[in-house]
Structures are given as C-alpha cells and as structure tokens.
Amino acid sequence: MVTKLKEQNGSLLQDDPVEKTKSLISALNYVSRDLLLPFHLYDSVSSIYHGSLSDASPPPPEKILTPYGGDLMSEFEDALSKQRQNYESASRLTELEEIRRISHIQHRLSQLEGLPSTRGQELQEKCLFELYDLKLRELQRKVRAEVSSEYWLRLNCARPDSQLYDWGMMRLPRPLYGVGDPFAMEANDHFRNKRDAERLLRLQEEEKNLIETTQRKFFAEVLNAVREFQLQIQVSQRRRKQRNDSVQAWHGRQRQRATRAEKLRIMALKSDDQEAYMKLAKESKDEKLTLFLEETNNILVSLGAVAQRQKDAKLSEGINILKGSDSDLSEVDSPEDVHPDQDIEIIESDNNDDSNDLLKGQRQYNLAIHSIQEKVTKQPSLFQGGELRSYQLEGLQWMVSLYNNDYNGILADEMGLGKTIQTIALIAYLLENKNVPGPHLIVAPKAVLPNWENEFATWAPSIVAFLYDGSKEKRNEIKARIAEEGKFNVLMTHYDFILKDKGFLRKIDWNYIIVDEGHRLKNHECALARTLVTVYRIKRRLLLTGTPIQNSLQELWSLLNFLLPQIFNSVQNFEEWFNSPFAERGNASLTDEEELLIINRLHMVIRPFLLRRKKKEVEKFLPGKTQVVLKCDMSAWQKLYYKQVTDVGRVGLHTGNGRSKSLQTLSMQLRKCCNHPYLFVGGDYDMWKKPEIVRASGKFELLDRLLPKLKRAGHRILLFSQMTRLIDLLEIYLTLNDYKYLRLDGTTKTDQRGILLKQFNEPDSPYFMFLLSTRAGGLGLNLQTADTVIIFDSDWNPQMDQQAEDRAHRIGQKKEVRVFVLVSIGSIEEVILERAKQKMGIDAKVIQAGLFNTTSMVKSQDRREMLEEIMSKGTSSLGTDVPSEREINRLAARTDDEFWMFEQMDEERRQKENYRTRLMEDKEVPEWAFTSQTQEDESKTSKCHFGSVTGKRKRKEAVYSDSLSELQWMEAMESEEEDGSK
Template structure:
C-alpha cells in the first residue's frame, strides 16, 4: 500500500538486535515478487544484520542450507510462502524469535495449508502480520488473522460472529436489518475496543502528509455488435456460436467477463483482414485507443492491469501496433527479471510509457510511483486486490496526482462486480477505517466517521456511456489538458482517422 511497512519492519528488527540484544533468528515471509525489495532494504538500512535470502532452485537452496544456514551465521531468513511449506523439514528446525508475514491477508483463511503448517510445525515467540487490507470480503477474515496472531484469545469464530457479525450482513433476512442504527453503532464500537490492543494502523496521510491525491473515475464503455452477440449467447444459451460449430462454456460469470473485454478471447487462431479490428471489435479497446495518446501527449505514464493474461496478449499486440514502448509483468516473470524491469521503468527520464501487469502477479509490493495513471482494464471480485494494484503508483515517493481509470461495460456483469465491491469496501470502512487504530483519534472522532459511513447511500452505477466530452473531463487534470484533448479530438475528426465500433457482423 506504500505506507513504509517494510522500512518499519527493518527498523524494528534492527532496534531489538541493537538495543535489546535479540538477534533472532527472525523468519520473514513475503510474496516472491517483493523478496528482492526486502533484501535491498535490509542492505540499505541495516547492513550489519545477516540476512539469509532463501530462494532459487532446489540446488540453490541446498547450497544455502549447507552453507550459511548450517553455520548459523544469519539473523533473518527471508523467503516466500511456497518455500516455507515446501521446505518445512529444514526451515522448522529453528526456534524463531519472530514471524513476520508481509501481505498478511494471505492468512485470511484459517483452514489454509499455509496457516496450518505455520501453526503446527513452526515455533515462534512473536507473530506480526503486515497488511494494508485486513478485510477483503467479510469479517470472518479479520477473525482468521486475529486467531493466527493470538489463538488463545480469539479461539472461536462462532463466538466472534455471534458478537460482531450482525451489522455487516447484507440480506434482508439478516439480523442487521432488524437492528436500528444505534444498536449497529454500539456493536461496531465494541468490536473496535476488542481489536484495538492488537492492531496498529497508519494511513498515507499520517505517514506522508504531502502525498498527492488519488482520484478514481469509472469509465463507462460500450459493447461492439460482435461483443453484444457473444454476451447475449452466453447469457441465454451458455454457449458461443462459431460459424458451423459452437463452443460450450463453463463458468458463465467468467465467460461474460471475457465478452466484456474482447471477442478474440473466444477464438484460437484468427487473423483479421483489417488490423484495426483489434481496436474496433471491443468497446474497451476503443476507449483505450482514445485515452492513451492524450496521456502520452500530456506527459503522463501508465500502469495497466488486467485479470486475464490472454487480455495482456491482445494488449501487447495493440501496443506494438501503435508503437508504444511498454513492459509486461505476469505470473511467468521470474524474480530477478522483475527487479530489473522495475529499475528500468523507474529510471529518471525512462522512455517506457506503459507498464502492463496481471492484477494478481503485479498487484503486491511493487514500487512504480514514477507512473501517475492507473488503468484497471477489468476488475477483481475482491476490491482489495484492485486497491493493492492501484497503490503501486499511489505510494510514498509519488510527486503527482494519481488518476485511476476503472473500465466498466454498462449494463453488464461488470456493474454487478462494482456493486459487490462497494459492499465489501463498506465492511472495511466500518471495521478498519472508522476504528482509526492510530493512538491519536478520540472516541468522538471515530463515532462521527462511523455515522457518516453508515448514512452513505449505495453507489448508483449509471447506464450511460460517456460522451467524448465527458471522457475528456474525466481524464484531464487541468483546464489546459481539457483544451489539449479537445484539439486532439477535433484533429482526429477532421483527418477522418476517428475509428468507430465494429458494426453488425
């Protein structure tokens, strides 16, 4: 989330080593993608601590075990979630002073394999979870994190639900509908009191008062005739007609989301007669083709996220066709290449315009604050995954206002995803944000914020696609940019180069 959790952790481990004589060993678990960043921060801020970077091939890890680990010349073992499970036979031999789990929401399922192995096979005196998103979907996840940290205190999920779950239920049959506002507030305040001793929360405004704003804009997109046909077939028949054949489909929700993105996602090998069909076949691609030249002309740089690697393939073809210099990071990118790519993209005067990432692989722990625009080509059912992705740009070190453009196809499943996301964000707002776990807020402050959140209406998602003028207003960060964008639109119209969505097939 860009709050400096890594630096604070390095400072903590260094402090207890130098001032308390506690030199470990400590076990730090982090996503594989950010391990190099952790190693670099230890080298930069605490070079006297010996860090065992436990990663690599099975042979690489064997050499580490027979070398640095067998000699005991380390204070910290730094590794990722998969290896702490795969190599538990070796790593469980140590009695660790502390376990520190970066992106601690990985433990949101109390019955997960990772949670079970850490509980049953490892020994820790202290446990810390670092996360900017302790609640992603439901209050049950908060209990799971508390149970992992303090299993003797938070030992029953049933009791936790019985005490605190009512205000966060959504169905009209739920108890939340039977409680009045005062009763809901009372329960939430009680929850805040219970978890306050175990949670330290910082917001970006507290950590970096000069951090520029982040503005989120939902960009309404249309469907091409080809997409409409596919979407209707999936909805009504659960299959796609393809010439003389047909494609039967599993997971209807995923197929509808694919239809919203691009019709090529249902094709294996296909060469269009007109290369511009890559753009005109998809409403989102038409918007993207409108937006990117304007962002480039006004000096902005872009992070673009998608859930689907096949969408990234299509986008890659598009960027190459338009001549944009870009990078791509997804689940197949190895750890060392990630570090090199980040350095190249973040270099002063870097000529890379776009960094394209899969939301799950590129949404955690990466510092890409040299970009000031984030485009969510499609959204995750879990809004915190999107939040994490957006915050690759909106983090400490960002000097410009960050604009987040969320592409949503009007009247489709994507609007449902947005509504569900807002419901989940409301849970986080009531439990975490309104709790103000920062040792500075008063009860009155917390009560006032909580009342405001309780009274907010559900976000009304419109059904109208944005006009070019409205799109320019969403995109522009100044009146000067509005003028530039209007001139670019006029020039495209005059030259006859303005594309139109694909007509009836």
C-alpha cells in the same frame, strides 16, 4: 224661444259662410273622435244640409219637436253613413296605413327569402342585410317604445314608482248623451277588461312574490342550519387538531430529546470518548444498550484475565522478556481484581459497586496487554537508509511494546505508508537495543521478495538477509551457506517453500516470523496456517497487511487466532460476541448507533493487537488520488457474443466446421465478452490486424483514444488486468502502435521482477506503460514513478483493485494519481463495480449485514442471485448512456490545458479518420460468429453446464480446507519446480 234661437242660428248660418265652416269643422272634430255631437252643433249642421226652416209655420213644440228630432237624427245618421263611405277617421287611416306597411313588409320578406343564391356576392350580402333588418323590425319597435316610455317617465314624473299606475283608469266614465250607447259600451268593456287584466296581473305578482318570499325564507333557514353545522364541525376539528398537534408536539419533543441524546452518544463513539458515552448511555436508560455495554465489559474483563494469565505463565517458565537494561521502561501495575484463575468464558457481573463501572473491563484489558511500556524517541543507528517519519516511529514504538509484553500483532497501515520499512526498523531496533540478532523469518508473496531484498540493502545494509528462492540447486547453496556460517539475521522466502522446504526451515528456532500480505492466513484451515502453527518453532508473530478485513468477521478471527491462539481460541464465541445483542432482531437493519457500538466493541477487542493508519491521516503532503469510472460502449461483435452467452450459453467460434462452443463459467464468459471477442477465438485466427483489434472491443477503442493523450501529456501508466490472455492482446496492440512497455504476471520469475521494477523506476526510463496482472502485480510493488493507473477489468474483491491502485499512490509520489476504471455500459461489469462499492464499506465500518452470517452458502447464494439477474436482463441495457468524447476528456484531464489539448487531438483524429465509426458494426462481424447450436446432445450439455443458473443443479458448498495431503502437495511442488527449470 227654441224656435227663435233656431231662426237666429239659421239666419246666421245662411248669412255668414265663416260660421258655417266653423260649425262643420267643430262637427268634424267630434266625429273624428267618435264622440256625440252637441244639440246646438247638430242643429247647425242639419240646417246647413236641409236649408232654413223659418218659411214654414212650425207646429206646436210638444207635437213637432219629437218627429222633427227623429227625422233630423235619421237624416244626420244617413249623412254620416254616406260621409263615412267617402271619408275615414284619422285612427282608421293610421290603422290602414299600418296594415299596408305590414303587408308591404311581408311581401318584401317573402321576396328576399325566395331570392336564388346564384346572384352576385355583393348583391347577395345586401339582400341578406335587408332581410335581417326587416326581421328585427318588431324587436326594434318594442325596444324603442320601452326606451321612450322610460325616458318620458324619467323626465315627467317626480316619483316614477308611484305614478306608474294610472288612477284615471279607475274613474267611472262620464254619462254621455247624444250619439248613442254602442260607443259607451265599447269604451266600458275596454276599460273593464283592462282593469281585470291589471287586477289579475297584480294578484299573480303578489302570489309570485309570496312564493318567492317563502322560498327565500326556507332557503335562508336551510343555509343558516348548514352554517351552524359547519361551524360546529370546524370547532370540533379545531379542537381535535389542537389536541393532535399537542400530542404530536409532545412526541416531537421526545424524539428531539432522544435524537439529541443519540447524536451526542454517536459523537462520543466517533471521537472514542468512552467515559462520555457511558454517562450518556446511563442517562438514556436504554436497557438494550446497558445490557450490551455490560456484556462488552465482561468480555473485556475475561480477555484481560486470559492475557494476564498467559503473561504470568510465560514468566513462570523463565522467559526473559526484557533482554536489555538500557531501555527506558516503565511497568504499569496490573489491577488487583484481575485474577489469573479467571475462566475464558464471559464473567457474570456481581451486584457490587465495581459492576457499575462499565470502563473497568477496557482498562483491565488494555493494562493487561501493554502493561510494560517503552518510549522510542529515535530510530536505531543500524537503520541508515534515511529518516523515519513521525508516524513510522510511532509504529516502531507500538511493535516494541508488543515485544516487551510478549504479544503478537498486526501492522495494518494503509498500503503505501511503509510497512516494510517499519518492519526493518523493528529488526534493527531489536538487534541494537535488545540484543536480539534473530533469526527472523519473512514470508511474503513471490512478487514482493525482490522488493524486500532491495529495502534491506538500502535501509539496513549491515543486517544479514538471505533470499531463499530459486531452483533447488540455488536453495541448496543457501542451505550450505547457512550451515557453514550459522549466523544470519533474516531469511526471506515465499509461501510455497514454507510448505515445500519445511523439513529444513523447521529446524531453526525463529525469533520472529513476519508474514507480509498477512490476509493470506484469513482461512485458519489452510495448509499454510496449519503448517506455521504446528510445525515451525516461533516465539513471536507479526502480520503485515493493508486490508485486515476483506469479507467477514471469521477472516478477522482467523488472523487473531494465528497471532493469539490462547485468547481467540473459538470462532463461535468470537461471532457470538458481536451477534448476540441484536440477534433477536433477525434481518432488520441496525441503527447507526448500534452499528457504531458494535464497531467500537470490535475495536476494543482488536485495538491492543492491531495498528492501522491511513494516508490522509499521516501523510498530509502526499498528492491526492482520484478514481474515475470511464464507461464505454461495446462493439457489435461483443454484443453478439454477450447475447449468445446470456441466451444459449455458447458462442460461435472460428473452428472451420461451423460449430459453436459450450461455455461453463457464465460470469467469466460475460466478463470476457466485455473485454475483447478475441478471448474466445483460437490461436489460428490472425489477431495482428491493427484496425480490427481496436474496433472489435469498446475498451480497446477507448484506450486507443486515451493513450496518445496521456503520452503527449507526459504521464506514465500502470495497467492491471485479471486475464493473462488479455495482457497478451494488449501486448499486440502496444507493439502495433510502437508503445514501449514492460510486463509482469504470475509467470514472471522472482529474479526478473526486481529487474523489471528497476527498469521502470529509472529516472530516464523509456517505458511508457507497465502491464501487470492484478493478483501478481498488485502486491508489495513500489511503482510511484507512474502517475496513472488503469484498471482494465475490476476484481470481485475490491481490495485487490485497491492494492493495485496503491502501487503508484504511496510514499515518494510527487504527482496527482489518476485511476481510470474501464466499464462496459449495461453489462456484468457495472454489477461488479456496484458490489465492490458495497464491499468497500466493510473496511470503513468493519461490519455490515453480511458479516452476521458468514457461511459460504450465503456468498454463493448472493453470487447466484446476481448472475440470475444479469441473465434475465440480457442485452437490453447494453450501449445506453454512452459518454461523449468531451465528457471523457473532462474526466481524464488533470488541468484545463490538458482538456483543451485532448479536444484538439480528438478533432485531428476525426479529420484523419474521415469521421468514420470507431466500433465494429453488424455487417463487419464474421459470419462464423453467428453460429448457433443445432444438435440435441449439445443442448443437453448446455443445460448441464448451466444448471447452477437455472436452479436445476444444486450448487456445492465451498470448502476452504485443503483437499491434498502433505505427500500430494510435495509431489505437486516438485513437478512444478521441474517444469519451471525446463
């Protein structure tokens, strides 16, 4: 049958070429797939190559089939091997094509990498782009394959995650028969290696997942533990914060209660509501405050007892206090618990009901002083110069009350409120209503005596008032006139003649002694105070002062001791009253309430004897006063002298021998440097140089810009200075610039002072400026026709500058007063100004830290420390932060129109001067000013002079008592009078 089948196939193949071609194509397909040929296809292909086998008689099958099959297989394999040499399979061709492509790419890469860099830029860029493309080919192939694979899976797999694993790889290969086993073994090895690799990869992935899971669990547990720990900490912190907030809130509420209570007590003190303050003090249960109030009460009780005892003693001596029966008098009964035998010392409080009344002492004290009251409703008819203002009438009533109760007092109204007029009204009232013609003695500074004389002539012309002043012959005439007539009401003189002519003046029984500028008695050891107390016969005393407290409580006690020596007899007790309650605190600062309480305590003591009103309280329609600090730079000459003084303590002078001059008082020399370098040069130096006198000083340069503006605006000026030599320089400057002026200083005679005041105050006075020295011209002068005050150099005592300012800002002033304080930037003057601000707090508060230790060593130590600070700073801050001209104009102008006028004047001046520098430069300073010390002996002298600054020479303690005997004083006064007459 097999033979028959072969014969049929062979006959078909030999007869039909199409069948032959199909057989060959089928065999080619198997071969190209590396698969074994089926037997029938193998026979068909073999018959095509070897021809038909029907002609031969085949041997028996069991004998022929095997050799025939072996020969055919070997022949077919030979044919295949021959065909394979000439033909390659598709996979081989693809592999070869890939190899050729890779080889071509590698060759191209080597070519591109080896290209030289000297080719054109465009060609070079193309080669680089091609090189980068070839290097990225493999990466692009992988990316595209992955993208294609994912895309195919997404399209063809309903569940890609479950179909990514090829389960067909796990099937065993089918048994293949035919061509041979090498193909099957190779396939099995390939499949097995792939399965092993997948299994290994799966195991590694599982192990990795297990490790990651374990790590995640561990870290999760750690994080949970951290969160729990942090949560516990937060809970603990929250509880602690709540507890602390509660504690702080409780303390805050307590502080608020205490603060509210303290504010209420301070308000009660400021409003002088003693009953409310005592009630609040008891509620606070503050032991210190309660003890302080009890001590104050005891002090006032003792003072009231002393005052009552003094009054009873005078009544027992037969002194008739009320010499007129027409007055409207009412007597207030003295309290029963004030016993005349009480001691001056502080009374210990008893444990009874009266000790709880902390106001008892104040009531007893006030009733003891002003027990007899008289109401003054109108001014005396002898007072004809005008109508007293309401507050002046109240002042008259207060002074009359002191007279009725036989006490002395201090009229301390602010400067410019008419203390002189109120005093004249008192004298007229006593003469008219009390039948007390006098005589009264008025002691005043020499500068204000003409003002007193003019005021008596104006307001009370019927009162006989003599001015005891002038030469010896003139005073003798007054003595003779007094001896002949014997009747006069008032005698006016100054401090010098109280001492010089006490032999004549003490013979008169004075009813009242009135001391103008009474703060001159602030030292109870001075000759004037001793003479008035021990030599003169005086019934009553009255002090007039605008500055009752200038530096210390000791000075205030001196005034009270002069007025009431039986009550204020010990300065030590007086200081202990105000120091003892808080002395244990040492240098620690007092609270506001404690300061106000001490102030209130002081007011309680001095209130019955002191009356003080301020302008802002009583004169609502008085124009305002504005103080402006104008800071200016220093010239190169001034800076050179300032540096020489701070460095070596000497300056170069125009002496002709190229030597310098040693200086002693450093603070004064530094102030002279700030004012003008001409203050150091001798009289042989030509000072009448108009450009140089201005450009050599920063202050003169500022005045040269300011004065023309003020003159064009219609203002009149009072200029105050501490130095008479500087006033001489100002006279030269004013003369060079054709300004009309007047001058008043300590050398001006008394009779000339009144003439100068009259000339300046005339309605059509041609004088633009009044030059005054601060000490001589700042007391008791009425110059309200001027509306501008210039403080050229500030005084160490701010009260002196305050008095100078009030020469213009007083009753009768109709314009706003502008006060200009000239200060050199970065110099000692800024320190003086700052200290002045601190001292002004004494007048406002009446107390501050410096008052608790009032010895002279404290003052000298403070001054020394300040000077050492200035010397160490040197000239480092000179000329910094100089204000511009626009800023100065804004400060100086009173209105916007004035400001724009000042701006226009500055522009005109700058164009006229061709915009040159206003101050002297280094190259313009004279060469002799650079002279420095060269000799050793001069250096030693300088060290001796400046030991107080360096600490090598101990400073002597200041002694305020007079060192001259009475005989030496009289001889000095006689020689001074002879020199003045010559």
